[in-house]
Amino acid sequence: MTLPVAxxxxxxxxxxxxxxxxxxxFGLPLLERVTVAADVEAGRAKPEQLTTAPQALVVVPTRELxxxxxxxxxxxxxxxxxxxxAIYGGRAYEPQVEALNxxxxxxxxxxGRLLDLAGQRKLDLGHVKALVLDEADEMLDLGFLPDVERIVTMLPAKRQTMLFSATMPGAVIGLARRYMTQPTHIRATSPDDEGATVANIAQHxxxxxxxxxxxxxxxxxxxxxxxLAMIFCRTKRTAADIAEQLQRRGFASGAVHGDLGQGAREQALRAFRNGKxxxxxxxxxxxxxxDVEGVTHVINYQTPEDExxxxxxxGRTGRAGRAGIAITLVDWDDIPR
Known part of the structure; x- marks a missing residue:
């Protein structure tokens, strides 16, 4: 539904x-929009259209994403x-700057890191033809709104803007109205599928x-x-604790939370993707x-804050048409939630 419009x-x-x-x-339209050496060779573009500056920008809320x-x-x-x-924090600047050069x-x-590098004049955003905000509502939740607004002001006024999200609170729509020109709103839902969650996830x-x-x-x-199974906790401490308890019980478990260094977070996610x-x-x-293939179970160890x-x-399970199982453990003090 998106491709022809984008x-x-x-x-x-x-x-x-x-x-x-x-x-x-949003990825395919971006890859089509940028002019690369292959286009010049094929005669689709003139050599002077090539630039070393980025021609498309995707802003995401988390480093893993x-x-x-x-x-x-x-x-x-x-x-x-x-x-x-990829430009994100928790990693050395030099390789990122080198790649930009x-x-x-x-x-x-x-x-954060985008603003950092743009502020140091290491990143030139003046040639960006297309901007994508991915998981836009999460950016608002994490308090990135002022940052995102500052990034948008550095971009050319004439550009394509795309905004993607699974949930669309009013603030996101407001953001869209401010930075987009006559956007087409596309909601992909199947006619027989009423709920907000994917139908092939069994929830217990x-x-x-x-x-x-x-x-x-x-x-x-x-x-x-x-x-593969993913277990979600509300606090970093619980996550670290459960990972350790499961290891003691003989399960091959890893952890991803904010107290771990970026390297350790990436390593754990890599081991999970590889099935180690x-x-x-x-x-x-x-x-x-x-998105990890083969996640059959998601367990909410602690009830999440909101719907x-x-x-x-x-949604980490039951992806790309497969079935999944979601289990939520509710403690007595979670009942109102």
Whole structure:
């Protein structure tokens, strides 16, 4: 639904459920928009249209998502040899600056580091033809709005703007109205599918005392046919604690939360993708956009703060048409929530 509209250069607000392919929905039009050496060779573009400055910018809320989107775009842009660079915090500046100096076509970045490099004049945003805000509502939740606004002011006024999100609160629509020109709003829903969650995720709720939860999780993880599992906690401390308890019980578990260094977070996610670790315990940093094949179970160890977080957490399973199971453990004090 998005591709024909986005390819024509129109501004797009895209709304679709978790795991339905938003990344390529904006990724392919971006890869088409940038002028690369291959276009000059094929006679589609003149040599003077080439530039070393980035021609497209994707802004994402989390570092993990930044890496994932970058890898997806690199895969999709391989044949035309599109240069895609991830720019995010928690990593050394030098390699990122070096890559920028060499020349890059598409940048995927988190707001903080983008502003950093732009402020130091290392990153030139004057040639950007297309801007994408991915998981736009999450950026508002994380308080990135002022940063995003500052980034937008550095871009050319004449550009294509695309905004994607699974949930569309009023503030996002306001953001869209301010920075977009006559956007086309596309909502991808199947006619028989009423709910907000993906229909092929079976959702269970168990009431459990906090002292019984580790035991309960261990039993769930022994379910027949369980593939990879993700366990979500509300606090970093709980996440670290559960990961350790599960390791002691003999499960191959890793953790992703804010107290870990960026290197450790990436390593844990990599081990999970490769199946070296089959249980990943995380806080909500991993609830958004993370796409790992073969996740059959999502366990909410602690009830999420709100319904949006619930939707994104359980959306880590049941992706790309597969089935999944979501289990939420509710402690007595979580009942009102």
């Amino acid at each position: 390819l024509s250069g129109t501004d797009v607000i895209g709304q679709a459920k978790t795991g339905t392919g938003k990344t390529l929905g 930044c890496q994932q989107v970058t890898n997806d775009l690199l895969t999709a842009g391989k044949v035309r040899d599109v240069r895609v660079l 060499k020349g890059v076509d598409v940048i995927v970045g988190t707001p 709720v168990f009431r459990a005392h906090s002292m019984d939860k580790p035991e309960l999780v261990s039993r769930i993880l022994q379910a027949e046919g369980r593939g 670790v089959d249980v990943l315990v995380c806080t909500d940093v991993a609830a958004r956009g993370i 949006k977080t619930y939707l994104h957490r359980i």
